[in-house]
Amino acid sequence: MPVGEFTCAAILPVPELPEVETIARGLAKRVTGDLIESVWLGSKPEPLKSPAADIEAALVSKKIADVRRSGKHIVFDLVRNEESAQNPAAQWIVHLGMTGRLLVCSPDTGLEKHTHAVLRLASGRELRFVDPRRFGRLAVIEKFTPPGAEPLSISPSDFANVFRGRKTPIKSALLNQKLLSGVGNIYADEALYRAKVRPRRRAASLSADELRLLHKGLKQVLQEAIRLGGSSISDYVDSEGQEGFFQLKHRVYGREGKPCRRCGTPIKRIVIAGRSSHYCPKCQR
DNA sequence: ACTATTTCCTGGATGC
DNA sequence: TGCATCCAGGAAATAG
Numbered sequence: 567m568p569v570g571e572f573t574c575a576a577i578l579p580v581p582e583l584p585e586v587e588t589i590a591r592g593l594a595k596r597v598t599g600d601l602i603e604s605v606w607l608g609s610k611p612e613p614l615k616s617p618a619a620d621i622e623a624a625l626v627s628k629k630i631a632d633v634r635r636s637g638k639h640i641v642f643d644l645v646r647n648e649e650s651a652q653n654p655a656a657q658w659i660v661h662l663g664m665t666g667r668l669l670v671c672s673p674d675t676g677l678e679k680h681t682h683a684v685l686r687l688a689s690g691r692e693l694r695f696v697d698p699r700r701f702g703r704l705a706v707i708e709k710f711t712p713p714g715a716e717p718l719s720i721s722p723s724d725f726a727n728v729f730r731g732r733k734t735p736i737k738s739a740l741l742n743q744k745l746l747s748g749v750g751n752i753y754a755d756e757a758l759y760r761a762k763v764r765p766r767r768r769a770a771s772l773s774a775d776e777l778r779l780l781h782k783g784l785k786q787v788l789q790e791a792i793r794l795g796g797s798s799i800s801d802y803v804d805s806e807g808q809e810g811f812f813q814l815k816h817r818v819y820g821r822e823g824k825p826c827r828r829c830g831t832p833i834k835r836i837v838i839a840g841r842s843s844h845y846c847p848k849c850q851r
Numbered sequence: 852a853c854t855a856t857t858t859c860c861t862g863g864a865t866g867c
Numbered sequence: 868t869g870c871a872t873c874c875a876g877g878a879a880a881t882a883g
Contacts, residue, residue: 580875580876580877582877638877661877661878662877663860663876663877663878664860664861664875664876664877665860665861665862665876680861698860698861698862699859699860699861699862699875699876700859700860700861701859701860701876701877701878702877703877703878732853732854733853733854734853734854734855738854738855741877741878743877743878750876750877751875751876751877839854839855839856840855840856840857840876841875841876841877842874842875842876
């Protein structure tokens with residue numbers, strides 16, 4: 567499956583901030599204004615963070631006023647049919663975990679294995695949640711607040727403060743959703759490469775310059791990935807879900823042993839807190 | 852208050 | 868060919 571410089575993650579990436587952004591935009595285009603007529607929730611308790619009855623009660627007879635991203639969460643603003651979009655009665659929160667997908671399809675489409683939720687829409691279509699590995703989560707809440715700061719809007723000084731005094735490796739700090747919301751394994755590695763910082767460095771040991779570079783590199787790589795993902799939204803076909811939206815050329819992630827694009831040194835792979843981490847031993851210090 | 856480790860879960864890849 | 872084993876990783880739970 568790996569094709570050229572792309573890893574298999576290019577075909578079915580674990581959704582991080584840019585992927586979730588792309589998915590939320592695609593969903594917003596397709597289901598905004600639609601009415602949820604009924605809800606089916608499968609498989610016992612697993613993917614449900616709220617009780618099934620609560621989810622059903624919150625969704626049924628609500629109109630989807632908006633779909634957007636917050637961290638790695640997809641937020642559906644729900645309003646009662648006759649009400650305006652201004653004051654959502656509730657929010658449906660979807661976390662895709664590693665393998666979660668939201669499909670908009672015709673009711674005739676065969677139910678995929680591991681389908682955990684089906685929303686029947688007034689337009690005649692269905693919105694389905696499929697998640698083989700079941701790390702994804704569904705919840706309803708009045709008003710969602712992300713645990714950490716948005717990497718795309720945090721100020722440089724707030725960004726620096728996030729890491730102040732932290733002894734944990736910078737890689738782990740980047741992955742900590744209570745600090746920053748939305749950064750996953752791929753973009754953490756890619757941002758550290760751009761900042762020329764090794765993933766094992768203690769977060770607190772980064773200089774002001776390195777923190778500036780890390781902030782800039784993180785924003786750049788996230789925006790680039792959103793841009794590339796966004797360009798393929800127009801290719802969405804109802805039955806296909808969110809396929810093929812990811813086209814970023816990784817510089818380190820999944821490139822163990824391959825030459826650094828900057829200096830040719832073989833990229834190293836190490837494990838930090840159980841997560842694979844990739845870096846250039848020459849460019850990153 | 853932090854930090855590190857373990858656990859959940861399944862499909863795909865690998866090895867014998 | 869088939870079966871066992873390993874590995875991927877987001878985030879919550881647990882332990883220190």
